[in-house]
Amino acid sequence: MSEPRLPETLTAPVTPERLARMEEVARKRQFGLRVVLEDLENPRNISAICRLCDAFGIQFLHVIYRGIHPIVLDRRTSAGSHQWLTVIQHPTIDECICELKAMGFRIYATHVDPTAKExxxxxxxxxxxxxxxxxxxxxxxxxxxxxxxxxVIPQVGFVNSLNVATATAIILAEAFRQRRAAGLYDTPELNEEERNTLIRQWLEREAAASGGHR
Known part of the structure; x- marks a missing residue:
C-alpha cells in the first residue's frame, strides 16, 4: 500500500506507528456491513453504537434524524469512536432503505415478532x-x-426486550463471526485510493479533536 499523502492542515508530525495502525484498521473496514439508526433518542445509546461500529470494523453508520440541531453524543460512552466513522444522515427511513438497496444491500430490521427469524x-x-x-x-x-x-434475538426471561445498544452488540458480534469466518476481514473491501482518502480524513479529524497537537 502506498503511503497516503498527509493533509496539509496537520501541524504536528504523525508517527510511523500511528500511520501503520490507521492503515491496518482501514484494511479491515467493512463497506458491505452497515448499521441504520432509526429515530434513536438517547445520546448514550447512539454513542455506544458508534463505539460498537468502530470495534467491529463498520465504517458507515446511517442515521434517520429529522432534527435541526446536530446529534448530541455522550463522549465518555463513545470514547471518541464517532470521529472514525462516516455518518450519513437521512430525513426518512424509506429514502435510506431505497439508497441502500440501490447499492445492493439486503435490509435486516430488528423486531420482536413471532414471524421474525432468529x-x-x-x-x-x-x-x-x-x-x-x-x-x-x-x-x-x-x-x-x-x-x-x-x-429477533431469542430470550427466555420475564422481560422480552433488551437495551438497543446491547441488542446491537449481540447482532454485530454474530455478523463479525460470520464475516471473519468467510475471510472478509482478510481482504480489503476498500481499494487503495479509498483507504488513503479514509486515512487522511481520520488524520484531519484526530488533529482537529486534539487542537492540532499529538
Missing amino acids: FTQVDYTQRVAIIVGNEGHGVSETARHLADERI
Missing part, C-alpha cells in the same frame, strides 16, 4: 444493513415493510 439464522456475509429502532417503539412499520428480513 438473528443467527440469516446471512451477514453479503451486503447487509441492520436497522435498529427507537428505544420506546422499535423500528417503524415502514422499516418492517421494506426490510428483506425481520430478525
Whole structure:
C-alpha cells in the first residue's frame, strides 16, 4: 500500500506507528456491513453504537434524524469512536432503505415478532444493513415493510426486550463471526485510493479533536 499523502492542515508530525495502525484498521473496514439508526433518542445509546461500529470494523453508520440541531453524543460512552466513522444522515427511513438497496444491500430490521427469524439464522456475509429502532417503539412499520428480513434475538426471561445498544452488540458480534469466518476481514473491501482518502480524513479529524497537537 502506498503511503497516503498527509493533509496539509496537520501541524504536528504523525508517527510511523500511528500511520501503520490507521492503515491496518482501514484494511479491515467493512463497506458491505452497515448499521441504520432509526429515530434513536438517547445520546448514550447512539454513542455506544458508534463505539460498537468502530470495534467491529463498520465504517458507515446511517442515521434517520429529522432534527435541526446536530446529534448530541455522550463522549465518555463513545470514547471518541464517532470521529472514525462516516455518518450519513437521512430525513426518512424509506429514502435510506431505497439508497441502500440501490447499492445492493439486503435490509435486516430488528423486531420482536413471532414471524421474525432468529438473528443467527440469516446471512451477514453479503451486503447487509441492520436497522435498529427507537428505544420506546422499535423500528417503524415502514422499516418492517421494506426490510428483506425481520430478525429477533431469542430470550427466555420475564422481560422480552433488551437495551438497543446491547441488542446491537449481540447482532454485530454474530455478523463479525460470520464475516471473519468467510475471510472478509482478510481482504480489503476498500481499494487503495479509498483507504488513503479514509486515512487522511481520520488524520484531519484526530488533529482537529486534539487542537492540532499529538
